[in-house]
Amino acid sequence: VESQWFLAGHPLTNLSEQMLVSCDKTDSGCSGGLMNDAFEWIVQENNGAVYTEESYPYASGEGISPPCTTSGHTVGAMITGHVELPQDEAQIAPWLAANGPVAVAVDATSWMTYTGGVMTSCVSEQLDHGVLLVGYNDSAPV
Template identity: 65%
Template sequence: MKVTHTLVSLAALAIILCTIPAAMASMRADDTLASKFAAFKQKYGKVYRDAGEEAYRLRVFKENLAHAELEAKANPHAMFGVTRFSDLTREEFRQRYINGEAYFKMAERRLRRPVEVPAGNAPAQVDWRTKGAVTPVKDQGSCGSCWAFSAIGNIESQWHMAGNPLTRLSEQLLVSCDTVDEGCNGGLMDNAFKWLVDSNKGKVYTESSYPYVSGSGQTPACSTSEHEVGATVTGFVDLPKDEDKMAAWLATNGPIAIAVDANSFLSYVSGVLTNCESDQLNHGVLLVGYDDSSNPPYWIIKNSWGECVSF
């Protein structure tokens, strides 16, 4: 009986000794998480309503870090981690920043007559940023206006390539005045181009005369004041669903307004995204270049989430 008791005691001791390192590892992980969250709050100026909300956002932050590890495994050529969106649930992120899925699905159902793109060998690399044809990255804020930034970015570049100075143009014009789209609740680039041509005489105002004010998610009424015309649009075309033809068009004609699957953007830091769904388009961006000589080859897009989240 004594021997049996001793074995039980040793077994209990082994369990205790094994659980102490595990507990210490858990404490270290909690400390690391807390320090990362504190650094995140400081960097992005995050202030929460009360302790309850802060605890909730910490849990969301932890979940997003875990999801970032999964994204990294699915995208071996990219880096994922803490971003300004790391305290948002995936649903909050979708509603605020990538809410265009319904619009892009609607666009897919429309009868399209893509422009003919001549066959030809496109150069291995193109980057319109290096040619001075792309304005600096802007920030749409907490407003689902990616469609407006994509459309205006395209017009800025096309206007410059037509021989005019590179001019920052007004997204607010589209967000507030375009009666076909829905401001911060989403829209389509094609709709925006058509509205400008059909309803605004092709006039696009300068950003300085009609600045962006919808970053908080509000869509103010259309301004009837006089604004400076910065560019004029006479028409637009749709391109074929063919990456080779898109590259050929881009190389010759400049940046293109496109839609992408941005579900992985919540935790994206840098690198080349290789895991995305072409049938889950939900975010409007500007295609400004590509590199077909790289391994892997990649497209270059201009996003509208500020300089800290450009691609």
């Protein structure tokens, strides 16, 4: 959301993850959730408002999610929906080039032992982490 908000001509704003961890009851707080569900919660339950990180800072580092609060926060961005892309790199790449960063789900199992360089052996059994895809290279050997 931050990147797309910025590309739409707004100031680059750090947005609150804690808002979703504490308030989005469609997902599972500190136990995770789905990006699509989070985007839909923002639009349907929070009127499209995403609070700033400064006004709703992350506080779940120990795995305990504080209760949801919906007042006293600064709105840092507004969304009206989201776009679901096919699970096909050949179709995601041109969308990324034309529209900018894309939130994607990955299996981060291989990342637990990552120490640097280019990853060449990746596990892809279960999607368990959301990351931002910001670019691609279709001519590299990896």
